[in-house]
Amino acid sequence: xxxxxxxxxxxxxxxxxxxxxxxxxxxxxxxxxxxxxxxxxxxxxxxxxxxxxxxxxxxxxxxxxxxxxxxxxxxxxxxxxxxxxxxxxxxxxxxxxxxxxxxxxxxxxxxxxxxxxxxxxxxxxxxxxxxxxxxxxxxxxxxxxxxxxxxxxxxxxxxxxxxxxxxxxxxxxxxxxxxxxxxxxxxxxxxxxxxxxxxxxxxxxxxxxxxxxxxxxxxxxxxxxxxxxxxxxxxxxxxxxxxxxxxxxxxxxxxxxxxxxxxxxxxxxxxxxxxxxxxxxxxxxxxxxxxxxxxxxxxxxxxxxxxxxxxxxxxxxxxxxxxxxxxxxxxxxxxxxxxxxxxxxxxxxxxxxxxxxxxxxxxxxxxxxxxxxxxxxxxxxxxxxxxxxxxxxxxxxxxxxxxxxxxxxxxxxxxxxxxxxxxxxxxxxxxxxxxxxxxxxxxxxxxxxxxxxxxxxxxxxxxxxxxxxxxxxxxxxxxxxxxxxxxxxxxxxxxxxxxxxxxxxxxxxxxxxxxxxxxxxxxxxxxxxxxxxxxxxxxxxxxxxxxxxxxxxxxxxxxxxxxxxxxxxxxxxxxxxxxxxxxxxxxxxxxxxxxxxxxxxxxxxxxxxxxxxxxxxxxxxxxxxxxxxxxxxxxxxxxxxxxxxxxxxxxxxxxxxxxxxxxxxxxxxxxxxxxxxxxxxxxxxxxxxxxxxxxxxxxxxxxxxxxxxxxxxxxxxxxxxxxxxxxxxxxxxxxxxxxxxxxxxxxxxxxxxxxxxxxxxxxxxxxxxxxxxxxxxx
Numbered sequence: 149x150x151x152x153x154x155x156x157x158x159x160x161x162x163x164x165x166x167x168x169x170x171x172x173x174x175x176x177x178x179x180x181x182x183x184x185x186x187x188x189x190x191x192x193x194x195x196x197x198x199x200x201x202x203x204x205x206x207x208x209x210x211x212x213x214x215x216x217x218x219x220x221x222x223x224x225x226x227x228x229x230x231x232x233x234x235x236x237x238x239x240x241x242x243x244x245x246x247x248x249x250x251x252x253x254x255x256x257x258x259x260x261x262x263x264x265x266x267x268x269x270x271x272x273x274x275x276x277x278x279x280x281x282x283x284x285x286x287x288x289x290x291x292x293x294x295x296x297x298x299x300x301x302x303x304x305x306x307x308x309x310x311x312x313x314x315x316x317x318x319x320x321x322x323x324x325x326x327x328x329x330x331x332x333x334x335x336x337x338x339x340x341x342x343x344x345x346x347x348x349x350x351x352x353x354x355x356x357x358x359x360x361x362x363x364x365x366x367x368x369x370x371x372x373x374x375x376x377x378x379x380x381x382x383x384x385x386x387x388x389x390x391x392x393x394x395x396x397x398x399x400x401x402x403x404x405x406x407x408x409x410x411x412x413x414x415x416x417x418x419x420x421x422x423x424x425x426x427x428x429x430x431x432x433x434x435x436x437x438x439x440x441x442x443x444x445x446x447x448x449x450x451x452x453x454x455x456x457x458x459x460x461x462x463x464x465x466x467x468x469x470x471x472x473x474x475x476x477x478x479x480x481x482x483x484x485x486x487x488x489x490x491x492x493x494x495x496x497x498x499x500x501x502x503x504x505x506x507x508x509x510x511x512x513x514x515x516x517x518x519x520x521x522x523x524x525x526x527x528x529x530x531x532x533x534x535x536x537x538x539x540x541x542x543x544x545x546x547x548x549x550x551x552x553x554x555x556x557x558x559x560x561x562x563x564x565x566x567x568x569x570x571x572x573x574x575x576x577x578x579x580x581x582x583x584x585x586x587x588x589x590x591x592x593x594x595x596x597x598x599x600x601x602x603x604x605x606x607x608x609x610x611x612x613x614x615x616x617x618x619x620x621x622x623x624x625x626x627x628x629x630x631x632x633x634x635x636x637x638x639x640x641x642x643x644x645x646x647x648x649x650x651x652x653x654x655x656x657x658x659x660x661x662x663x664x665x666x667x668x669x670x671x672x673x674x675x676x677x678x679x680x681x682x683x684x685x686x687x688x689x690x691x692x693x694x695x696x697x698x699x700x701x702x703x704x705x706x707x708x709x710x711x712x713x714x715x716x717x718x719x720x721x722x723x724x725x726x727x728x729x730x731x732x733x734x735x736x737x738x739x740x741x742x743x744x745x746x747x748x749x750x751x752x753x754x755x756x757x758x759x760x761x762x763x764x765x766x767x768x769x770x771x772x773x774x775x776x777x778x779x780x781x782x783x784x785x786x787x788x789x790x791x792x793x794x795x796x797x798x799x800x801x802x803x804x805x806x807x808x809x810x811x812x813x814x815x816x817x818x819x820x821x822x823x824x825x826x827x828x829x830x831x832x833x834x835x836x837x838x839x840x841x842x843x844x845x846x847x848x849x850x851x852x853x854x855x856x857x858x859x860x861x862x863x864x865x866x867x868x869x870x871x872x873x874x875x876x877x878x879x880x881x882x883x884x885x886x887x888x889x890x891x892x893x894x895x896x897x898x899x900x901x902x903x904x905x906x907x908x909x910x911x912x913x914x915x916x917x918x919x920x921x922x923x924x925x926x
Contacts, residue, residue: 179464182551190240191478191490192468194232194255198277199556199563202230202255205280206272212283213263217561221262222305223388228258229530230556231483233273236786237501237821241678244491252276256286258484258794260300260558262388267297269795290787292804298351298359298386299799301528304559307346309390314363314383315344317395321408325400325415330377331427332367340427342377343368345612345639347522349382352768352800359386359798360396362518364641369428371637371840373613374436374658377425378402378642380518399516402644425657435655436637436840455545455575459891462574463603465549470572472603474863475622479605481553481569484794486531487607487618494626495863499750499853502672503630505531506825507792508609508616509666509772511762512639514650519641519661523768526611528797533557535569535607537916543608543617544571568916569607576601581625581864593881595873598864600624613637616667617844624864626855632667632756633844638834639663652835660834664758667849668774668791671824672784675750675858676737678821682721682781683749685710685732719814721781725757733779734856735822742857751856754778756849758829771800774807775827782810784821791825826851 184195194202206227207214213225220226234240235251242248254275261268271286271293286293319326319334326333332340342365349360361383367375382397398405401423405411414420432439463472470477477492488504508531512522526534533555540546548571555564576599583597605620615636621629643659651660673680687710694705710732715721723733736749760775774780774791782788788810795804807825828849837843855863864870868890877883 179461179466180549181466182468182549184554185467188253189467189469189478190235190243190250190253191480192232193480193553194230194253194277194556196554196563198253198255199230199554201278201280202257202274203556203562206257206274206283209283212259212272214259217304217559220305220558222260222303222309222390223262223267225259225261225263226305226558227556228260228269228301228303228558229483229533230255230257230274231532232256232480233275234789237672237784241501253278255280257283260297260303261294262297267388268294269297269300270294288787288789290785290805290809291789291793292802295795295804296357296799296802297388298357299795299802299804300359301530301794301797302346302348306385309393310344310346310363310383310385313390313393314381314395318381318408322412322415325411326379329379329400329423330365330367330425339430341368342366343372345373347518348524348528348797349521350523350768350771350798350800351802352766352770353521355801357801358384360384362521364518367425367427369430370434370437371613373637373639374655374840375428376640376642376657376659378423378644380516382517399518438840454541455547455573457547457574461547461549463572465551465572470603470605472574472622473624473867474626475603477622479570479620481532481535481607483532483555483557484530485527485790486535486609487570487605487620489605489620492628497676498674499626499628500671500673502670503620503628504670505618506668506670506774506790507531507772507796508611509668509775510614510639510663511666511768511772512661512663514641514659514661515644515646516641519650522639522661522663523771524611525771525792525796526609527792527794529611530557530794531609532569533566534609534611535566536610537566537568538571538606538608539916540571544606545573545575548573548606571606572604573606574601574603581623582862593875593878596870598867598870601869602629610636613639624867624869626859626863628853629850630669630852631848631850632828633849634665634830634832634847635842635844637841638832638838640834651833654834654836654839660838662831662833664760664829664831666758666760666772666775666827666829667756668772669826669828669851670791671752671826671853673735673750673822673824673853675735676740676748678784679737679739679819680735680822681738681818682715682822683734683736683747684713684715685734686713687730687732714818715781716818717814717816718780718782718811721779721817722777722811723779723781724776725754725759725778732856735824738819742860746857748858749856750858751852751854752779752824752826753852753854754826754828756828756830756851758827758831760827760829768800770803770806770808771796773803774825775829776808777811777825778827780807780811780825781817782823782825783815783817784823788823 215224215226233254233256239251243250252275254273257272259270272283273286274280274283315334323333332342334342345364347362351357363381365377365379366372378401380399381395384396385393398411401421433441474495478490480488482488486505490502492500508526510524512519538544550568551570552567553569579600581598581600585595586592603622607618609616613636617633619631638660640658643653643657654660690709691704691706694703733752734749736747740748757778762769791807793805872888874886875881876886
């Protein structure tokens with residue numbers, strides 16, 4: 149399921165030399181080095197050497213009884229995933245800021261223990277690296293361990309068991325029904341096959357710690373989720389013994405059956421409602437395919453605009469640290485939670501210790517039990533391994549630096565290979581960062597402006613049908629933006645008239661079900677140290693006297709004002725957006741002030757907020773209790789490392805991580821080390837323009853960390869990117885203009901030219917499509 153990267157790869161897409169000119173963007177490549185560090189710092193991903201050391205060590209431990217993937221099954225003990233385990237923050241800061249010894253590097257491993265009398269999932273800390281000597285059970289007050297086996301994430305071996313034990317039984321017992329109804333089967337089906345889409349039934353819905361899934365049946369043609377049938381199966385997968393999986397219920401054409409035999413017997417009865425959905429004839433014009441179709445635009449073959457780096461890259465990468473303008477930060481791809489950045493500094497002063505994705509949730513609604521149960525927490529898919537290869541010229545600019553990653557997961561005998569999980573690039577955003585035109589003579593007649601160029605670190609997480617573009621953007625004015633775009637195919641169910649409250653009919657037999665996307669991020673913010681305060685500027689109205697202006701006694705005027713409100717405890721800081729109570733959100737060190745006596749702060753601006761409407765503590769809501777707040781502010785605790793867990797898809801009866809406890813203890817947060825937990829989201833009611841896939845336009849969500857009285861002036865005033873235009877002689881405008889640019893613009897112009905993508909990917913097809921991945925992957 150998870151093919152991963154053995155080496156870290158970087159490919160430069162540079163331009164060729166124009167006649168008599170220099171190579172455009174073709175120098176300074178010595179500043180780009182994405183290979184493993186020989187001496188990795190505290191935030192560096194587990195290196196190839198460290199992963200191999202962990203692999204060798206844990207397979208030699210009798211207490212784990214690990215079986216290699218080639219021999220593993222659900223009822224054996226096998227490694228699910230290995231990830232970096234960060235040291236305590238205070239120890240890392242002592243190393244970074246005080247020159248003390250670097251804390252030991254450690255790995256966290258997740259082990260499925262299907263071999264135990266009472267099967268469980270166990271998590272261990274392995275270290276120190278690169279020569280481990282201990283493997284201790286992970287102990288945390290806010291993270292239950294071991295974990296009930298029925299709460300385990302989906303795995304390759306579970307899917308394999310479904311295909312081996314359930315699917316063939318379906319095909320054997322009701323094959324003629326499948327052929328008559330859908331023109332396809334599961335086994336030996338050639339080009340006309342059915343496929344399954346698993347929908348989890350969490351313990352919070354069942355009411356006990358059991359494990360079930362609904363298997364929705366779709367016609368397997370590009371793309372399957374747009375070709376639903378009205379056939380589904382409720383499957384009990386609770387046992388670690390695959391042979392004990394069984395079908396609890398069958399739904400066909402809106403009718404419920406106890407089992408396959410019941411369906412087969414009643415299928416030919418006179419009162420049986422049947423339906424027929426012919427298998428589509430595949431062509432590039434099929435509505436669900438992503439081939440170009442229709443009149444080609446533009447009419448002539450003209451390439452789109454492209455980025456050019458006329459003087460080479462203005463950023464550098466070494467040992468997973470990026471330097472750009474006045475920014476420095478480290479980055480990594482967590483196997484379990486996805487993209488993260490650390491130790492974010494501007495002008496060598498730390499702004500944030502950690503900014504990273506925690507989880508993605510997609511909660512669906514519908515008329516059928518399958519659609520109602522479709523509450524997905526995508527961490528079940530170990531997010532870091534779902535950051536699939538980025539395609540230059542489509543996913544990222546051709547100028548981007550592409551960076552790969554090594555992994556050790558359930559499907560890898562040794563290490564795996566997955567390339568291009570990040571792309572790093574500077575982009576011109578096409579809008580001024582700042583500008584002013586002073587055209588009136590009495591104002592001096594001048595112009596000053598600067599296009600907004602920023603550095604972007606991008607990854608794209610692909611969870612089955614959905615693709616999530618996640619960007620960390622760093623601006624020259626000291627601002628940080630975290631942005632998410634959603635695209636990919638929608639999840640659909642079979643249309644019938646009674647389902648109109650849950651979506652629109654988008655095509656033959658297709659209902660686009662309403663759903664909510666939610667994204668949770670951790671922001672460990674450090675503004676001028678770790679003793680911070682959270683204050684809101686509460687905006688309200690007031691009625692004041694207007695007598696001086698009107699001359700009439702008693703005249704009043706309404707205006708807006710703000711009041712400072714220091715948030716003293718975690719419960720006081722739990723923020724739910726309300727249009728009647730608008731606020732600015734500020735984080736600052738009260739001992740650090742401007743020359744004017746104002747606190748030097750950073751402002752949190754959230755423009756992707758979404759209210760979670762489900763009642764608290766009902767069904768699966770507890771698994772996303774972090775979504776109750778648009779922002780929560782808590783005191784840093786080593787045990788409260790993450791707001792969610794990869795068990796959240798199934799553990800809603802007894803969450804492994806219960807975010808409510810982070811806030812409920814109501815710690816004081818004045819002059820403390822603070823963590824922000826930010827939730828963004830949107831409701832999506834699909835429409836026909838979401839065919840074949842949802843466009844990113846209008847679906848972007850973002851939050852910003854904005855300097856707020858932090859600098860004496862906008863730090864972009866130091867940028868060479870600015871342009872100034874003055875009159876040569878203010879008394880004689882006809883003498884013309886003086887244009888000031890702060891960069892050398894006399895270099896030879898260049899044109900963009902890149903290698904053929906076809907030739908690049910022919911050399912390494914696994915760089916884009918993992919052609920060697922195992923079957924039975926979802």
